[in-house]
Every structure is written in structure tokens, then in C-alpha cells.
Amino acid sequence: MSKTFKYVDFHLSERREMSQSRENGSDFWKPYMFLAEKTSDFIWRWLKTVIGLLLLTSFLFVFYLAFSNQSQWKCPKCPYVLPEIPCSSPPEHQPSITRPDGQPNISHDGQTNISHIVFGIGGSVETWPKRRRYSELWWKPGQTRGFVWLDKKPHDGDTWPAVSIPYRVSEDTGRIGRRSAERIARIVAESVRLEMEHVRWYVMGDDDTVFFTENLVEVLGKYDHEEYRYVGGVSESVEQAVMHSYGMAFGGGGFAISSSLARVLARAMDGCLERYAHFYGSDQRVHACLSELGVPLTREPGFHQVDLRGDAYGLLAAHPVAPLVSLHHLNYVKPLIPSGSQFDALEAILRASRLDPSRSLQQTFCYDTRRNWSVSISWGYTAQIYPWILTANMLEMPLRTFKTWRSYRDEPFTFNTRPWSPDTCENPLLYFLDRVDALGRGVTRSVYSRYRADPKECERAGFEPAQKIKSVEVFASKMGPGEWSKAPRRHCCDVQSNDGRESDSIEVKIRKCHVGDSPSLQ
Structure with a gap:
């Protein structure tokens, strides 16, 4: 029995020691548990502060949008900031760029x-x-x-x-x-x-x-x-x-x-x-x-130094497919329209340009299939009639009516040219701008009158019907804003049929080319 009691006392003593050691271990971690609770409380308070500031900032921004002048948000791409005028309004409805003063x-x-x-x-x-x-x-x-x-x-x-x-x-x-x-x-x-x-x-x-x-x-x-x-x-x-x-x-x-x-x-x-x-x-x-x-x-090919002598006609009658931006050295070339002075010619070209700036001097060409004529238009400047068929790659090439700037030679130039012949029968019939009218709904009519540098007409077969044409009337819709920001393409045109009636004028309608359109004989 005594052994049994000793054994029990031993285990009871051992359990008391283990319990005491656990209590001592808990006391050891208490300071760290207190610090963890403090840190968690700090982080939570910091998050609440940040969330509160974000909510306040958002409220103030919404308040600003609601009560500030909003015209600047309505049309960020309009050149003038006025809430009454939408971006799609036509140019004539845009506000003036001149102040009352x-x-x-x-x-x-x-x-x-x-x-x-x-x-x-x-x-x-x-x-x-x-x-x-x-x-x-x-x-x-x-x-x-x-x-x-x-x-x-x-x-x-x-x-x-x-x-x-x-x-x-x-x-x-x-x-x-x-x-x-x-x-x-x-x-x-x-x-x-x-x-x-x-x-x-x-x-x-x-x-x-x-x-x-x-x-x-x-x-x-x-x-x-x-x-x-x-x-x-x-x-x-x-x-x-x-x-x-x-x-x-x-x-x-x-x-x-x-x-x-x-x-x-x-x-x-x-x-x-x-x-x-x-x-x-x-x-x-x-x-x-x-x-x-x-x-x-x-x-940009629309900037023209005009380092040329003689007559710049050939260059301007076949202008590149690009906006006309400038002209220079006009004192050193013949008047662009031969019926008056250089200033008369420039005033006429600029008057036409104001009606359709983007189309100024833009070349287009088409064919009169009934009479086998080629017709080329440089809008707001000149028209040409060839009493024969000339391919597009030739029509877009300037006639060499000029010479080099320094040496007065026939070439070379920084673009391709084709010769202007001393033989009247080898050259087109020329027509120069007479007037331009706005017909409404963005349509213009420009009229080009026959010019004869040589009083003697060509007597070659096929020329006589063309020589009876005294004027060329051209109808065109105004080119839209931003058209030059797209891939450039020359416009197409149609020679209007007169149903076989004799006339001293022809009508040409300029239009955008359709898909697959090409100015060639089909």
C-alpha cells in the first residue's frame, strides 16, 4: 500500500509542476499579445481615415462637376468652346475668330x-x-x-x-x-x-x-x-x-x-x-x-517655291494630290492667267479658293467616250481638252511650259514632265477660269473660257469639233473638312452627255470616286 500511495503522490506532484510551467508560459506571451492587439487597432483606424479622405475627395469632385462651367466637357475637339454649338455644326455656323475689337x-x-x-x-x-x-x-x-x-x-x-x-x-x-x-x-x-x-x-x-x-x-x-x-x-x-x-x-x-x-x-x-x-x-x-x-x-508638296522660269502653267495644271498651301517667285513667271496681270490672276484664283479651299487647283480628269476626248480640270484655275485619248499617267504629268531656275534649261526638275510642243496640233486646247458661283447646298459651278495663244487653229482631222467648244462648265460639291487627313485620292469626274446636240460648251461633274472607279476607258 505504501508503494501505491508513493506512486500516486509522485504523479500528483508531477501534474502540479506541469500546470505551473504552463501558467508561467502564458505569462511570458502576455506582453506580446498586448502589442499585437494595439497594432491591429492602429491599422484599422488608419484604414478608416484613408477611406474617409477618399470619400470626401470623391464628393468634392462630383460637386465641382455639378456646379462648374461644363462647356469644356461637351465638345473637347471643337475649335471654340461654346456650349450652344455642337462639334458637327458646319463652318458657317461656327463663331467668328475675330473679337468685337x-x-x-x-x-x-x-x-x-x-x-x-x-x-x-x-x-x-x-x-x-x-x-x-x-x-x-x-x-x-x-x-x-x-x-x-x-x-x-x-x-x-x-x-x-x-x-x-x-x-x-x-x-x-x-x-x-x-x-x-x-x-x-x-x-x-x-x-x-x-x-x-x-x-x-x-x-x-x-x-x-x-x-x-x-x-x-x-x-x-x-x-x-x-x-x-x-x-x-x-x-x-x-x-x-x-x-x-x-x-x-x-x-x-x-x-x-x-x-x-x-x-x-x-x-x-x-x-x-x-x-x-x-x-x-x-x-x-x-x-x-x-x-x-x-x-x-x-x-508637304503643296508648298511651292516655284524655282521656275517662263510659264508655271504646266505645274499648276497638274497639281499634286495635296492641298495648295503657297506660291512664290511670281514676279519671275508669266501671269498665271494670261488675260490680265499677275495680281489679277491671283485675285481670281483666291476668290475661287474661298468657296472651296481644299479643292483649289486639284486636278481631275475623265473622258468623253462619244468623241474620244480627254478632259482635265485643275479646279479654280484651268481646263484642258485633248481631242484624243491620253492615259491617266500622262495626264497627271505636268506639261513642260517652264525652264529651270538658274540655267534656263528644259530640265532636270524634281518631278517628271512631258514636253510642250511648238506645234499647236500636239497640245491641248486651253481654258482659263472665268468665274465661280456658289449654287447652294455646298455645290459650286466654275466656268473656264477658251484661250488662244496662237490665232491659227489646228487643221488636223478631229480638232474642229473640239475647237468649237468655247467654255467648260464644272460642277462640284465642296470638299469636306478633314478630307486631307485621310489617305489622299484624286477625285473622279464625268463629262455630261448633250445627246448629240451641237453646243459650244461642255459640262463636267466632279465627284468622289466609287469603289473600283478608275478614270479610264472601259
């Missing part, structure tokens, strides 16, 4: 418009009186912005015309070399330093450059002005491109520099010009400075 109504958002462009025109006191009419043809006081930069202040007593571009006098850097080239090259930098508001593009040109501003806006609107962009065209004469550069925008045809690039160029301009003081022209120097910044030329 006659100053430009500058838009700082939406699509690019004329108020986003600052022109820098290179001129001089000596040349301006003779050339200012070119600028006055396209300058729109109260809408366009910019200056003609002169070499010195105009003579005392000279009154600056209100219809002319305002002038500024270029800074005198006092450097050696061709000062005029350096001065004009610095127009970009001096224009940037004026710090004009909401500028997207700086456009350079000469005092005898004629801009088609609606098309200029259309072209520049394709590009992002926040990118580094240098936009322009090259020379028509190979000898000029070889002498200067194939990759350079020729300044007389005009070129555009995006505002972001212009700011960088302005800071580097003075030092850069010193390195290229031996270059002849201002445009060549600007191109060299842009090359240092790694920016190539973005070519």
Missing part, C-alpha cells in the same frame, strides 16, 4: 485654327513697297497674327497701310557675313521671344509669298505641335536642290516650325548661325541648325 479671338484648345499660327515674313524697306500686295492678298486683319520683319524703320512720313501685315524691325547683331540672310534666319527666334499666347506653329515666308491660309491650317492640323516638326517643300529645280539641299524647306515657299521645336531652336540659334555664316540663304542656315537638333523635314 478687331483682334483675333485666340483659341487655346481644340483643333488647330488660324489663331494658333504666327507668321514671320522676311522683308526690307526697299522691297516692301513693291511686294506688299502679295501679302495683302492673303493677310486677314483681325484674324491672322504675325509681322513682316524689316531691316530698318520705314521712312518718316510713310503711312503703314491698315490692310498690311504689321511690321517689326529686326535686331542688329552686328555680325559679319550676309546680314540679310542672318537677319531673316533669326526671325524664328525673334518671333518666339515675343511670347505671344497660344502659339502652335511659327510659319516663315518671304514678302512675295502667297499663302492659302485655310489649306495651311488643314495641313498643320495633321501634326502634333508638341512634337518637333519642320514642315515645308523642296525646290522644283534639281540644280537648286543640289546647290542647297534636297532635305531643306525652301523659304520662299514657306515652312512651318512647331512651337515646341521653335523654343529649342530660339535658344540655340545665335551660336548655330555663327557656325553656318558661310551659307548663302537664311533657309539653308535654319535647316542646318535643325539638323543639329536631329529634326528632318516633313515634306
